[in-house]
Amino acid sequence: MDQAKDGGPERDGARGGRAGADFLQLDAAQAPRGGLAGWLAERLRGAIADGRLPTGSRLPATRALAAELGVSRGVVTEAYRRLSEGGQISGRGRNGTVVVAAPAPAAPVVPPVRAPGAPASGELFSADPGADVFAALRAAPARYDLTPGVPSLSAFPRAAWLRAERAVLDRLSAADLGYGDPAGAPALRRAVAGWLARSRGVRADPDEVLIVAGVSQALSMLVPVLKEAGIGAVAVEEPGSLGVRRHLANRGAETPPVPVDEHGVRVGELHATGARAVMLTPAHQFPTGVVLGGERRRELAAWARAGGLVIEDDYDAEHRYDRPPVAAFRSLLPDRVCYLGSISKLLAPALRTGWIVPPPELRGPLAAAKRDDDLGNAVLPQLVLARLMESGDMERHLRFLRRRHRRRRDAMIGALAAGLPDARVHGAAAGLHLTVTFDGGFDDTELAAAALAEGVKTQPLSWHRQLPGRPGLVLGYAACSPGAVAEAVALLARARRRLPGRPRR
Template sequence: MGSRLPPTRVLAGELRVSRGVVTEAYRRLTEDGHVEGRRRGGTVVVAAPALPPPASPTGHAGSIDDSAPGTLFVGEPGAEVFDALRAVRARVDFTPGQPDLAAFPRTAWLRAERAVLTGLSAEQLGYGDPRGAPQLRRAVAGWLARSRGIRVEPDEVLIVAGTAQALTLLHPVLRAAGIDSVAVEDPGSLGTRQHLANGALATPPVPVDDDGVRVDALRATGARAALLTPAHQFPTGVVMSGERRRDLLRWAEDGGLIIEDDYDAEHRYDRPPVPALRALLADHVCYAGSVSKLLAPALRIGWLVPPPRYRDALTEAKRFTDLGNAVLPQLVLARLMDSGDLERHLRLLRGRHRRRRDAMIDAIARHLPGATVHGAAAGLHLTVTYEPQVPDTDLAAAALARGVKCQPLSWHRQLPGRPGLVLGYAATAPGAIAEGVAALGEALRTLGRTARTGTSPPQVDPPA
């Protein structure tokens, strides 16, 4: 990475082809995240093509050892399952919630970092406010007003290390308020459920239908808090309807607390934005967001906007956890937000993600006929359900054996439901998407024949 490609005119002359051919090739490489145009710096390689997994002792490239495919999808997934799946090498990675890391705006980030360091005083390198750098809290307040319709003062914003830390900070605060259970959507994020359980909070499931979470079922749980993804429900992609929102807000006004995880609301393609619940009922909504899906999870920067009654307790929890996030990345992010670079980056991502989403929908229509696609209008993933003949854990294991990584929908359920797969597309080029979905179709057909005939499925070696 970092190598500079020849100018299009020069390369066209060397290859004796028209300049248009080279320009189109560079455009496609840019869209797929392999190169980046840097104005006077030319076109630079930023992401090398993925190398095939190393050969295993058995001689098959990418073979998974006995501990991976045989146990990852058997039984209830434990807290380590995401780390274990992340460590498995695969030719095509459909892990949901994974942004296109090759598209990280390195040039804009470096430019902002240089500007921040140039104007940084010595005092700013000391311990800062545990709530976060004032510059970032102001920038986040502006970002939320522009993108989510949330009007807050900077002092209402708490900077955290992503939504995961936001939940960890909430654990003792909720228990101190007498809340020992947080209702969750079903299907809903397994990772979120695990974080709540780690804080000794029960997670009663609430069914989700085409209008969003069922508020009548939420009332029936007796829980005083609920963690929801109303703008783009994970994993179904449902947008909570207006009537359901009004019913939910009535539940909150009766003493309920809504924890609003706005995890990928910026990524929308075929529908207008919907207002955040925090914009409608500030005193009863604890709002959480981050840049993990917009820039990169490795930055570990997010924000929490709690109701006033929890603000001081959460600030104390943050102070005694880590004295606050690293200041320099906060200042760089604030500059990106204030300069408009972050919004320009988001516009670029929307175009790229839309093309990849379309490629996945087309591939599903070709290779998984009869499957139902959910959540296409926004987000970074699609959910696909199919007739309940083959367990989705078996399908995910068979896909992994063919070099395709994805998550079974049943991982994200506590209640029974149709089998399916959760397929992230944002980090995968269109060609690889088509290849991966074709492998999923082959795996499903093979398992389906096995289920009908009662025979054992053939052993499949991962492709070299």
């Protein structure tokens, strides 16, 4: 008999009244038959939510709690796994299992009430999104958030960050608290150079790395430098990120679209735009998820050698599941590529830390632009991040994230197959989001609005297009547990059934 399953001899003992634990006054006899692990997980989750198990509390060892309850150790292990997946607890090796975060308050089942002054879902998802559309979408209340671009924030390595911070402070001199190098703390520039060499195939000297406040600041600095060099247009992928296009346009750059197919950007059509610079996501194209193919890479390299500049946004290439790693395009042509990256998808967007590795002729102007803009990023977080990268904690965290994100991706694929069988899924092999497209018959902004009315936030694919195309949605899965992903997709399917153009089963 499998002792790890609910039921079995230990379970019968619990029914007989032998089992009970002083810890939280748990009594396995109260559990529904066949649901021990779920019952235990809910009891623990409730204790974390109401403060009986505050952040930092240590849970009993699985073997000890199982013995007290008279259940198999597998029951306790499964309950702990569910809470770990939800981000409430974390294993600390020899230090045991520790509460790291309280669960988010339960959201109302009814559609959320719109705050005074906030746009209604139909107004938010207009065909021509306004300048503040992303801020408005973030502020919109919803039960589930499937917007793309956010990792599992509950997995932030708090303990590793605190260890690194203490180590940095222990060694920090008084002089280190003064103004830092505007180009970035030397320790972080060394660490980023090492990280890129190990994980992305990019070989760069630390002096070539410029630390910035995310890719958004990088673009804000880059466009004026390019205009000074006579480059006023930056071609962009079609479809491609609305946010990137907005940043470029806000600084005065034209953004001619270049279509993307299953092999990546069409270099022949890039030639036709006449643009001397192009913004690309070669390792995992946003939003379609395609990888720039070998022949296209060769064509793009020839275009760049003839005087073109490639701006490479390597935004989430580390998150891959079903395909081998793809080296950054800069590893092929360092002198014609301005490489951009950040830790927003590795740790958290709130840290606002990224980097530029520019070609030689842009290093001086960009360093001057960074100095004139803000005198450099805050130094202490840079030193902590450097410690994380050099200690191996960043690699360990990435391995953990891959396992967690894979489970959430699989949950979304399964839910889409069950609830939206007419949806075509794109970009599943890597990243933090899926793109789904439909044959037509409706406007995807209407579907996004209907989904928000059901309590689910997502982004219509048309937001990320400049040219007409099939309707679709861009669905982030990394920030939600597998159960939440499945529930959100079920609500999305309900919203879809209310629109025209859905084939009947």
